[in-house]
Amino acid sequence: MENNYQLSRIHNYIHGLMSKEEMFQLEREALEDPFLQDAIDGYRLQNGVDTRQLSLLQQRLTRRVEDTVATRHAQYFTWQRLAIGATAGVLFVTLLALLYFKHFNGKAERTTDVELSEPENKVSVQPLLDGGDATPREGWKMFEQYLNQKSGAPATGGEITVNFIIDKNGVPTDIRAEGQPESSLLDEAIRLLQKGPKWQGTKGRLKIAFPVKDEKNQAQANVIKPPHCFGIEKK
Amino acid sequence: MNEKELLQHYKTSGDLSTLGKLYSPYMSLLYGVCFKYLQDPDRSQDAVMQIFEELIQKLRHYEVDNFKSWLHVYSKNYCLMQLRKDKRTTQVDIEDNLFESEQKLNDTSETKWEEKDFEKLEGCMRTLNREQQECVRLFYLEQKCYKDIADVTGYDLNKVKSAIQNGKRNLKICMERKENGK
Numbered sequence: 001m002e003n004n005y006q007l008s009r010i011h012n013y014i015h016g017l018m019s020k021e022e023m024f025q026l027e028r029e030a031l032e033d034p035f036l037q038d039a040i041d042g043y044r045l046q047n048g049v050d051t052r053q054l055s056l057l058q059q060r061l062t063r064r065v066e067d068t069v070a071t072r073h074a075q076y077f078t079w080q081r082l083a084i085g086a087t088a089g090v091l092f093v094t095l096l097a098l099l100y101f102k103h104f105n106g107k108a109e110r111t112t113d114v115e116l117s118e119p120e121n122k123v124s125v126q127p128l129l130d131g132g133d134a135t136p137r138e139g140w141k142m143f144e145q146y147l148n149q150k151s152g153a154p155a156t157g158g159e160i161t162v163n164f165i166i167d168k169n170g171v172p173t174d175i176r177a178e179g180q181p182e183s184s185l186l187d188e189a190i191r192l193l194q195k196g197p198k199w200q201g202t203k204g205r206l207k208i209a210f211p212v213k214d215e216k217n218q219a220q221a222n223v224i225k226p227p228h229c230f231g232i233e234k235k
Numbered sequence: 236m237n238e239k240e241l242l243q244h245y246k247t248s249g250d251l252s253t254l255g256k257l258y259s260p261y262m263s264l265l266y267g268v269c270f271k272y273l274q275d276p277d278r279s280q281d282a283v284m285q286i287f288e289e290l291i292q293k294l295r296h297y298e299v300d301n302f303k304s305w306l307h308v309y310s311k312n313y314c315l316m317q318l319r320k321d322k323r324t325t326q327v328d329i330e331d332n333l334f335e336s337e338q339k340l341n342d343t344s345e346t347k348w349e350e351k352d353f354e355k356l357e358g359c360m361r362t363l364n365r366e367q368q369e370c371v372r373l374f375y376l377e378q379k380c381y382k383d384i385a386d387v388t389g390y391d392l393n394k395v396k397s398a399i400q401n402g403k404r405n406l407k408i409c410m411e412r413k414e415n416g417k
Contacts, residue, residue: 046267061258061259
């Protein structure tokens with residue numbers, strides 16, 4: 001290395017270990033190279049070259065460079081770890097989400113079944129306002145509940161529209177069906193209305209829909225699932 | 236990679252080990268330079284390391300043509316700043332230091348010397364003071380080393396050195412003036 005060569009020359013120069021020609025040569029170079037001249041001046045002030053000092057200095061530089069490299073490596077690994085951690089985190093969340101949605105979707109399916117089947121399994125009533133002003137005293141909801149509890153409609157189900165007049169006691173009388181409904185349906189509608197809750201108003205017009213009855217489940221007369229629901233239930 | 240390539244590589248990459256390779260060969264010379272100004276081994280070592288720290292930033296931004304000269308001037312300025320900071324007064328010979336800032340760069344490359352150039356040089360030699368004339372002659376013409384010149388003339392070794400440095404500078408100035416003035 002040029003540097004070490006110069007260093008030993010400086011050392012030899014300061015300690016008078018050079019021939020006159022060599023000294024002249026170095027002095028000549030130093031005249032053209034102020035850097036070298038300054039270094040010579042410095043070492044002369046120090047009374048020579050201390051190689052131990054210089055190798056310590058060299059070590060400091062090496063350590064300084066390596067430290068930075070090590071730091072960068074450490075940071076690099078940290079980033080790597082972070083990346084792995086983040087990926088794991090994302091995977092975990094995804095898994096949880098999948099599990100949740102699977103669970104949620106299953107629940108939703110079941111709920112849908114009920115909702116789908118509900119209107120068709122229940123007796124529903126639709127007040128037709130153009131034909132009357134009567135409303136059940138306890139409200140439509142209670143009336144519908146009553147119908148579902150007490151209904152004994154034929155297994156085939158069906159729809160019927162009835163007109164009636166409310167007497168002074170709040171009981172529907174003079175119940176007539178529109179069109180030509182099955183007699184069992186009309187009988188049932190009359191029975192339900194006459195034995196049911198009291199009404200207010202003067203006359204009423206209703207459309208009552210009876211569901212198809214489940215043959216296997218006679219006990220729950222109103223809760224009848226439509227044919228397409230059986231498939232789902234079996235699954 | 237040579238020095239220029241190392242410089243360029245560091246400038247673009249900021250890779251510290253490249254800077255280390257670039258810097259390491261100059262460390263012992265730098266230590267000498269720092270010791271010349273700071274005159275303390277520990278401070279000089281720290282200065283060498285501190286200069287390295289500063290280069291980490293500087294060399295990424297500055298275009299450096301001649302790294303060696305640049306580094307020399309940079310470190311010298313660094314040391315002088317240190318001295319100014321602790322307001323320590325040191326005897327720095329202005330003549331001595333004027334020489335230092337001249338760079339090898341303006342060293343006139345092998346120009347052919349003609350008879351009239353030698354006459355001019357002889358004329359210029361006579362403008363130098365006696366000490367400078369004497370030392371320059373002994374050094375450049377008789378190729379004697381400083382120690383011998385000191386022995387012959389009886390001057391102090393440092394006086395010989397600065398007489399030659401300053402004599403050389405004055406000669407150069409004189410020659411250039413004559414060149415331009417014709």
